[in-house]
Amino acid sequence: MVGADDARAAIPARARQIREALGGTVQDRIVAAIYRRAEAVTARVVEAPTGPARGWEARIDDVLTSRVLGYPLMxxxxxxxxxxxxxxxxVPSAVLAGLFSGLEAKLTALCRAAGVPGWLHGILVLGVYRTVAWVVAVMLPPMAIFFPLFALLEDLGYxxxxxxxxxRFFRKAGTQGKQALTMGMGFGCNAAGVVACRIIDSPRERxxxxxxxxxxPCNGRLPTLILLAGMLGGGSLAAAxxxxxxxxxxxxxxxxxSWTLARTL
Incomplete structure (x- = not known):
């Protein structure tokens, strides 16, 4: 039993050595081999239709994924x-803030008319209500704009x-390109970005x-960053x-x- 336990304990270390010796993840090599096999089978049994060699979609794809223009366009x-x-x-954040502020004044007047103790008014109105109101006013409009735009880019295939x-960059870091999508979702909301990680097949890379x-930084932290940059930047261009x-x-x-975790997990 001791020998079996030692062998099981040595498996992760041996797997890590093999992964480092291969210069990449074993999963990537397996997937590449599957694609090569699929291409070989396709070449034998599928005939390409005759017609225009390349359409406008292929030309756009070449531009969006080129090494010269792909990154600046991205x-x-x-x-x-x-x-x-x-x-x-x-604008919608300012409108919501104004509406919630007016409602807060009415709630305060109602509490005073009803004889609500000051400490209870502070907890319910100045604490719970004001916090929820500010969160909704600050986060709802950016999320209502960002996620439809992100969905549009996804529907367009970008x-x-x-x-x-x-x-290529994530592969050098020891992960895969799908992490770019989850990272992009994180700009809208980190919780949504974490949920989106389910598209990554490998448990380790996920x-x-x-x-x-x-x-x-998600859009909940971006307003804080913008505020601090505006206070300390000294100008709109510097703040941006x-x-x-x-x-x-x-x-x-x-x-x-990611590079560190890929070599320690």
Whole structure:
């Protein structure tokens, strides 16, 4: 029994040595072998239809996934999504804040008319109600804008291209390109990003994606970052650069921690 226990204890260490010796995950090599086999079978039994060699969809795909234009377009498009989310949420957030503030005044007047003790008014109105009202006013408009835009990009087929572009970087970090999608969802809401990690097949890589999703700032933290950047940045351009730098810092932390966890889990 002792020998069997020692053998079982040595299996994880041996598996880690094999994974490091192969220079990549075993799962990636298995999937690559499956695809090569599928391509070989397809080449023998499928005849390509005659017609135009390449359509406009293929040309767009070449641009979106190219090494030269793919990354700038990805940053520009995702930056546009973030800008639309933040800029478009200002008006509805202000409207909701005004409505909730007016309702708070009415609740305060009602409590005073009913003779509610001050400590109870503080707990219910100034505590519970005000907290819920501010959370809804700050987070609901960005989420109502960001997630439809994110869903639109997914329906258009752009998110798989983002995963393809970032697959090389995540692969070097020891994970896979699908983590780019969960990381993108984390910008909208980290909880949604964690739930989205179920699209990752490998339990180990899924765990890494879950643990590192917190490094990207969600729209609950972005308003705080924007406020601090506006107070300390000294100008709108500097503030925008500071927020962008913090977002990129979160992405860099995601890669670094993913690389560390891939070699320790």
């Amino acid at each position: 940053l520009a498009l995702l930056g546009l999504v973030f800008w639309l989310t933040l800029a478009g949420a200002n 998110l798989p291209r983002v995963a393809f572009n970032l697959d 765990l890494i994606a879950i643990l590192t999703n917190v490094f990207v 650069g500071a927020v962008a730098g913090l977002v990129l810092l979160g992405v860099a932390a995601t890669f670094l921690v």
